[in-house]
Amino acid sequence: MVNADTKVTLCGIELDNPIIPASGTFGYGYEFAELYDINCLGSLSFKGTTREARFGNPTPRIAECERGMLNSVGLQNPGVEKVISDELPKLKKCFSKPIMANVSGFSIAEYTETCAMLDSDEQIGWFEVNISCPNVHGGGMSFGTSPEMAAEVTRAVKKVTTKPVLIKLSPNVTDIASIAKACEEAGADGISLINTLMGMRIDLRRKKPILANKMGGFSGPAILPVALRMVYQVYEAVNIPIVGMGGVSNAEDVIEMMLAGATAVQVGAANLVNPYASRDIINDLPRVMEKYRINSLTEIIGGAH
Amino acid sequence: MKQALYTIGENTRIAKDVYKMRLLGDSSACSQPGQFLNIQLPEKYLRRPISVCDWDAEGITIIYKILGNGTEMMSGFAASEQLDVLTGLGNGYDMSKSGDRPLLIGGGVGVPPLYGLCRRLVEQGKQPTVILGFNTADEIFYADEFRALGVEVRIATVDGSVGIKGFVTDAMAGLDYTYFYTCGPLPMFKAIEKTVTTSGQYSLEERMGCGFGACMGCSIKTRSGNKRVCKEGPVFEREDIIW
Known part of the structure; x- marks a missing residue:
């Protein structure tokens, strides 16, 4: 028998296990708490929050793919003020561990204002800054596509909070390692990756894209190899911890992601297909650790290098 | 919401491209007519949402139309096969607002949830009138099941092969009703919206x-x-x- 120690430490905060439901697939947590006690989770990353309320993109904004899905939800959220006044109090009633605050913005000022407002919430353990959004002051190019812009967001957010800041990277770039490195040099405490891959499906009856937004983010088990490759590359490039995600659907995928270099692992689309997915993965971890003779998950981080 | 395995008790064709499936298992999450369930299919990533037609202590009845490869796969399932299903999804119709003589309007594959609603309204002593709209005679289903509940059923077909020639709104002429409930395609809703004289609910x-x-x-x-x-x-x- 192995010990099956699932504890990991992410930026100084200990997690009972590395499993974190990914932003946008778990709401603000309380709806899943009707199904199971979500305190079994390592943490959770709440729905991407912006300064102002957003409806998001027009529908349809979901399309199915082989072993995955596209979404073009477009960061629907009630805005940071309502998140603080309405959503987080409901989350606190059913979850007692540190949470990951996922924040998005369309300008540097939006990122910093949103993070500054959330900074006083004691339950927030980390900020996870999504830099896949277009910069309205930068010609609409995504913050996450250039090392300079990624570093600029990192520096700005670091100035308004003392909590650890993870930068969530877009995979839709030429050189992910250079962007991760730029974030590290700008003071990031960790890197979170990958966000969704841009994709499209076309409706054969209408002969037009299925999504009203035409393009959307591809997620699900089909993207796991891409995510593993990028986590592996970023692990070689930086010395700060990595939160790995992309297509993780079972405990074996979690082990792979940690061997590639992830300290913690997020579960995304799987929650939408099986609402118990995150809990099931946590329950299955000891079995898989036993099978592969793993005593401690911390010991295997980056083990594939 | 509940997740459970269900055994297919019946899966039969009841009209052109339309199948009735009986799912035997836990129906305790079903609370209101007009709710839906979400079925996991082999090799398909996302579940298939289908409205609940009716339920009882033994299980749940759904009626679906073959529209894509998921529903086509479903039509090939045999009795005794098992499916992973999330049940008790959505709000369903609010029956408290019906008044004594509610009007139920179903278009095509939007008809099924109105059956469970109609049965419960009748049980409450209400006197619903039902309008069912289809394109052609070979698409018609459940007209006899509604009639067996003892309610007036008006049928409209676009080609006039059965009942009133035209749309559900043509069958509404002269009807006196206290409230309406409807499920069907968006163009039908827009026509209903121009015709109705009371408050009501759209699915x-x-x-x-x-x-x-x-x-x-x-x-x-x-x-x-x-x-x-x-x-x-x-x-x-x-x-x-x-x-």
């Missing part, structure tokens, strides 16, 4: 990711804010909908 459709409120894929704007069709819906009050 809306939208492409869904999860079906239980997590992904925000199926959101719509309403007069009382953003709503998820899968969670706050699929049934919305007439006054709440922005057309």
Whole structure:
């Protein structure tokens, strides 16, 4: 028998296990708490929050793919003020561990204002800054596509909070390692990756894209190899911890992601297909650790290098 | 919401491209007619949301039309096969507003949830009138099942092969009703909206990711804010909908 120690430490905060439901697939947590006690989770990353309320993109904004899905939800959220006044109090009633605050913005000022407002919430353990959004002051190019812009967001957010800041990277770039490195040099405490891959499906009856937004983010088990490759590359490039995600659907995928270099692992689309997915993965971890003779998950981080 | 395995008790063709499936198992999460369930299919990533036609202590009845490769796969399932299903999804119709003589209007594959609603309204001593709209005679289903509940059933077909020639709104002429409930395609809703004289409830459709409120894929704007069709819906009050 192995010990099956699932504890990991992410930026100084200990997690009972590395499993974190990914932003946008778990709401603000309380709806899943009707199904199971979500305190079994390592943490959770709440729905991407912006300064102002957003409806998001027009529908349809979901399309199915082989072993995955596209979404073009477009960061629907009630805005940071309502998140603080309405959503987080409901989350606190059913979850007692540190949470990951996922924040998005369309300008540097939006990122910093949103993070500054959330900074006083004691339950927030980390900020996870999504830099896949277009910069309205930068010609609409995504913050996450250039090392300079990624570093600029990192520096700005670091100035308004003392909590650890993870930068969530877009995979839709030429050189992910250079962007991760730029974030590290700008003071990031960790890197979170990958966000969704841009994709499209076309409706054969209408002969037009299925999504009203035409393009959307591809997620699900089909993207796991891409995510593993990028986590592996970023692990070689930086010395700060990595939160790995992309297509993780079972405990074996979690082990792979940690061997590639992830300290913690997020579960995304799987929650939408099986609402118990995150809990099931946590329950299955000891079995898989036993099978592969793993005593401690911390010991295997980056083990594939 | 509940997740469970169900055994297919029956899966039979009842009209052109339309099948009735009986799912034997836990129906305790079903609380209101007009709710839906979400079925996992082999080799398909997302579940298939299907409205509940009716339920009882032994299981749940659904009626579906072959529209894509998922529903086509479903039509090939044999009795005794098992399916992983999320049940008790969505709000369902609010029966407390029906008045004594509610009007139920179903178009095509939008007809099924109105059956469970009709049966319960009759049990409550209400006197519903039912209008069913189809394109052609070979698409008609459940007219006899509604009649067996002892209610007046009017049928409209676009080609006039059965009942009134035209649309459901043509069958509404001269009817006196206290409230309306409807499910069907969007063009039918728009025609109903111009014709109805009372308040009522529409069951809306939208492409869904999860079906239980997590992904925000199926959101719509309403007069009382953003709503998820899968969670706050699929049934919305007439006054709440922005057309």
